[in-house]
Amino acid sequence: MSLGRAVVSKQDRLAGTQLSSVCVFCGSAPGRDPRFVETARDTGALLARRGLTLVYGGGHIGMMGALADAALAAGGRVIGVIPRQLMRPEGAHPSLSELIVVDSMHQRKQLMADRADGFLVLPGGYGTLDETFEMLTWLQLGLQRKPLALVNVGGYFDPLLHWIQHAVDSGFVAADQARLLRPAATPEAALSQLEPVA
Numbered sequence: 001m002s003l004g005r006a007v008v009s010k011q012d013r014l015a016g017t018q019l020s021s022v023c024v025f026c027g028s029a030p031g032r033d034p035r036f037v038e039t040a041r042d043t044g045a046l047l048a049r050r051g052l053t054l055v056y057g058g059g060h061i062g063m064m065g066a067l068a069d070a071a072l073a074a075g076g077r078v079i080g081v082i083p084r085q086l087m088r089p090e091g092a093h094p095s096l097s098e099l100i101v102v103d104s105m106h107q108r109k110q111l112m113a114d115r116a117d118g119f120l121v122l123p124g125g126y127g128t129l130d131e132t133f134e135m136l137t138w139l140q141l142g143l144q145r146k147p148l149a150l151v152n153v154g155g156y157f158d159p160l161l162h163w164i165q166h167a168v169d170s171g172f173v174a175a176d177q178a179r180l181l182r183p184a185a186t187p188e189a190a191l192s193q194l195e196p197v198a
Contacts, residue, residue, distance in 0.1 A: 019052055019117045019118055019194055020052065020053060020117055021052060021053035021054075021055055021079075021115060021116050021117050022047055022052050022053070022054065022055065022116055022117065022118050022119070022120055022191070022194065023055040023056065023112045023113065023115070023116030023118070023119045023120070024043060024044075024047075024054060024055070024056045024067055024119070024120045024121075024122060025056075025057075025119065025120070025121045025122065025124060025128045025131040025132055026040055026056070026062075026063040026064055026067060026121070026122035026123065026124045026128055027062055027063045027064070027122070027123060027124030027125055027127075027128055028057070028059045028061055028062040028063070028064050028124075028127070029061075029062040029063070029124075029125070030063060030066070031062075031063065031123055033153070033154055033156075035153050035154050036063055036123045036153055036154075036156070037062075037063055037066045039122060039123075039151060039153045039186075039187060040063040040064075040066040040067040040070070040122055041066050041067070041069070041070040042070070042186075042187050043067055043070075043120060043122060043151070043187040044066070044067040044068060044069065044070030044071035044072075044074070044076065044078075045070045045071065045073070045074045045076075046187050046188060046191065047071055047076055047191075048070075048071045048072075048073075048074035048075055048076025049074060049076075050191070052076075053076070053077040053078070053079060053097075053115075054067070054068065054071045054076055054077070054078045054079065055079045055081070055112050055115045055116045056068060056078070056079075056080060056081075056112070057080065057081060057082060057108065057112070057127075058080025058081050058082030058086075058092050058093060058096070058099055058100070059080070059082065059086070059091060059092065059093065060091040060092060060093040060094065061091050063122060063123070063124065064093075065091075065093065067122075068080065068093050068096065072095060072096070072097075077097045077098075078093075078096045078097050078098075079096065079097060079098045079099075079100065079115055080092065080093055080098070080099045080100065081100045081102060081108050081111045081112050081115070082099065082100070082101055082102070082108065083101075083102055083103065083104055083105055083107070083108050084101055084102070084103055087101065105130075109130075109131055109134055109135075112131075113135060113138070113144065113146070116146065117146060117194075118146050118147045118148070118149070118194035119132075119135055119146060119147070119148040119149070119194075120148075120149055120150075120151060120187065120190050120191065120194070121148060121149070121150040121151065121157075121181075122151050122153065123151075123153055123156045123157070129160075132148065132150075132181070135148055136148055136180060136181055139180050140177050140180060147180075147182065147193065147194045148180065148181050148182065149181075149182040149183075149184055149190035149191070149193040149194055150181055150182065150183045150184065150190065151184060151185075151186065151187055151190045152183045152184065152185060157183065161183060164178050164181065165178065
């Protein structure tokens, strides 16, 4: 079965139900603004308080580590998915509810997508944007129906949001598709936007 079909069928089964798991994309570095790590901690704790399983990249450092540590400390369930080649650089978290080791970055994204009902995006670099835009592209093409919300900490994603509008103005992205990535100022506001896509 193809990934696209697997994701759509899972979302179809979830239609009309509440979220049970959320995948969070974020950096394996802490970033220079202390608000980045603070927001990662807030997000992890929020998901745990809401009874939502956290699915993430499995790392133990930077924002990823802060996210997982906070969720675990609040009694949450945390599933990490990490490629074998990143076990050393990202330092797989030793205390997760479940750690899944895969053979490639593609498998990581596929498994995280299949295990989650929606996606939150926190500040990060190339890897975070790669994950975000793959899920966004699947949503645009109808390969999945799981929503994405972006936590725009301190305006970090303002340039990205401006670029998306530029792509709309330039005729490469339809206006309705630009709204598939939903920006919010806080994790709470972003989580409230993870409603099923019609």
